Amino acid sequence: MKGFGAETFGDLYAEDYDAELGTTMDADTRESVELLTDLAAGGTVLELAIGTGRVALPLAARGLAVHGLEASDKMVAKLREKPGGDAIPVTIGDMADVSVDGTFDLVFLLFNTIFNMTSQEAQVCCFRNVARRLTARGVFLVETFVPDLSAFVDGHAVNGMGVTRDAAGLDIRRHDPVAQTIDYQRIVFTENGTRMAPLAMRYAWPSELDLMARLAGLELCDRWASWDRSPFTAAASRHVSVYGRAGA
Ligand SMILES: C[S@@+](CC[C@H](N)C(=O)[O-])C[C@H]1O[C@@H](n2cnc3c(N)ncnc32)[C@H](O)[C@@H]1O
Structure with missing residues (x-):
């Protein structure tokens, strides 16, 4: 879509993002925080596309050192308005580049946002650059939908x-x-x-994401159908996938 860049989402939706998600995401957010806390195991954490801090703020409240990367300063301004929002370091940038300092035990990218990168090249770059930012035990978690094209007729x-x-x-x-x-x-x-x-x-099948991980020297460690670690089957409409260093 012409004119839809990395910062466009935030520029358009920052004002209403929290109100529109409202309580509909509460249970999902709580479950995601549980799983992410377990995976972080007290280590350093980076959220790509941190947005208004829906998940990063409760993680930080649990004592984790959470960093953020975000393309839209309007989304970050909303994060800063919230209690604790000033204490989370956020780099303004593109998640394809992951231009942040340091290494992390957990990098995560939630809520279909990996597909906000609208080319395969950008998604491949993201995996590669995340891999460079992982500690030896570090993992990259991606939560996104499984594409469903059944509703399309003539495109x-x-x-x-x-x-x-x-x-x-x-x-x-x-x-x-x-x-x-x-x-x-x-x-x-x-x-x-x-x-x-x-x-x-730009959507990708789970298998394509796994290949992107392999190109970056990572491999799939776990894949669940939801935050509750339920088994991933052909019936799943989304997946929570965890990648770690190949052979680690
Ligand atoms: C659906 S929101 C998710 C926000 C937050 N992670 C959450 O789960 O509530 C998508 C976020 O991705 C950000 N974004 C989109 N493309 C980006 C890019 N290329 N690099 C960094 N952030 C991006 C948007 O500004 C927005 O904050």
């Missing part, structure tokens, strides 16, 4: 997003099977006008 999918007395919404997606990109546009119509919410993503 497009359209879903109604609810109807009220004074508003209606539509989700329109366009799929490019060669680039593996999906451009999203959520359109809300109200009496006062139309609101557009675009998003650009």
Whole structure:
């Protein structure tokens, strides 16, 4: 999608991000914090695309040394407004580059955000640069959806997003099977006008992510269907995958 860069997501959604996720993510956030705390084992932690600190703040509250990387200063400004948000060091940058100092026992990238890098090249770079930032025992955790292309007809999918007395919404997606990109546009119509919410993503199958890890000298250590470590099967709609140094 032209004009959708690394910082575009935050520029568009920082203001409403926490309110829109609201309590819908609470249980997921709690479970993710449990698993991430276990994996960190008291060590140093880096969250790629830290956003407004949904997960980083509760991790820091558990005494972990959490660092963040984020493309959008608007998202970081929201993090800074929250209690404890000033204490988390955040580097403004692109998660494909991982230009941060130091090494980490746990690097993580949640909530489908690996697909916010809209080219295979950027995703490959991200794995490679994360590998350079891992300690000998360090692991890289990725949580993202398993692609589901079943709704697309002739490259497009359209879903109604609810109807009220004074508003209606539509989700329109366009799929490019060669680039593996999906451009999203959520359109809300109200009496006062139309609101557009675009998003650009490049999806990858779990097996492609595993290959990217191998190119970076990492290998898959664990894959679960959710934060509760339930088994990953063909029925899973997402995966929580943990990569460590090959042969370690
Ligand atoms: C869905 S939010 C996730 C935020 C947070 N990790 C969470 O789980 O709530 C996606 C975040 O990725 C950031 N982002 C998108 N592309 C990025 C990039 N190339 N490098 C760094 N951050 C990026 C956005 O600014 C936004 O904060």
